[in-house]
Amino acid sequence: MKIIADLHTHTMVSNHAFNTITEMARRANELGHWALAITDHAPLMKDSAHPWYFYNVTTLPHKMEGVWVLKGMEANVRNLDGALDFDNDTLQELDMDWIVASIHPEVLSGPLQEDETTKLWLNVAQNPYVDMIGHSESRFYPYDYDAVTKVFAQNHKVVELNANSRVARPGNEKNMLALALACKRNDVPVAVNSDAHSQYHLGGVESIFEMLREIDFPPELIVNGSREAFVAMLRDHHKTIVNLMEGME
Numbered sequence: 001m002k003i004i005a006d007l008h009t010h011t012m013v014s015n016h017a018f019n020t021i022t023e024m025a026r027r028a029n030e031l032g033h034w035a036l037a038i039t040d041h042a043p044l045m046k047d048s049a050h051p052w053y054f055y056n057v058t059t060l061p062h063k064m065e066g067v068w069v070l071k072g073m074e075a076n077v078r079n080l081d082g083a084l085d086f087d088n089d090t091l092q093e094l095d096m097d098w099i100v101a102s103i104h105p106e107v108l109s110g111p112l113q114e115d116e117t118t119k120l121w122l123n124v125a126q127n128p129y130v131d132m133i134g135h136s137e138s139r140f141y142p143y144d145y146d147a148v149t150k151v152f153a154q155n156h157k158v159v160e161l162n163a164n165s166r167v168a169r170p171g172n173e174k175n176m177l178a179l180a181l182a183c184k185r186n187d188v189p190v191a192v193n194s195d196a197h198s199q200y201h202l203g204g205v206e207s208i209f210e211m212l213r214e215i216d217f218p219p220e221l222i223v224n225g226s227r228e229a230f231v232a233m234l235r236d237h238h239k240t241i242v243n244l245m246e247g248m249e
Contacts, residue, residue, distance in 0.1 A: 072098030082123025102134030164195035
């Protein structure tokens with residue numbers, strides 16, 4: 001098991017992170033990654049970029065320091081209706097390569113009851129601009145993993161297994177395992193990510209792979225485990241960058 005792309009990373013645009021896009025891309029190349037998603041925090045987080053950033057970042061090259069760079073964001077789920085920082089008209093205008101939807105207690109206070117979080121994620125699943133569900137294993141936001149992951153799959157959402165959760169959200173290991181098992185049962189695509197906030201944490205995903213090996217998780221469900229799976233997923237998500245990827249190395 002390996003990753004060829006890290007689909008959840010931050011730069012110093014998120015003020016609690018430490019490196020530039022160029023530095024992150026260079027390190028990803030050194031690690032042998034083929035692609036990298038830059039997903040800085042959307043505006044409802046206190047230390048996030050100005051909204052203008054998300055328009056301007058899309059003008060950067062598609063390939064930097066030898067790796068494909070997906071320009072994206074980590075959007076905040078702000079209510080039980082599943083609304084995000086930007087409305088869908090704005091997300092359509094931004095036309096970003098990769099959008100993660102995550103719960104952060106700084107934006108959506110908790111804890112929530114299981115039925116509340118279940119409703120929230122079922123609503124997010126209907127958003128056509130959301131590509132991946134970020135670090136959703138928190139015990140403070142429990143949901144019906146079996147029922148919701150089925151709907152994620154139906155709506156072409158990737159479920160993240162976040163290696164940084166042990167540091168940033170300790171105590172949720174049992175929930176992470178239950179989420180992974182639900183994804184295995186329901187043939188739900190997952191992404192194994194570092195959620196790196198510096199170049200020194202890129203590629204640090206072995207703890208997730210240890211868990212996946214223990215449950216005999218199907219490697220073909222890991223969308224960032226091979227170029228073929230990654231490109232197929234991007235095509236399924238109607239990402240225009242995939243046309244460039246298929247035309248050049």
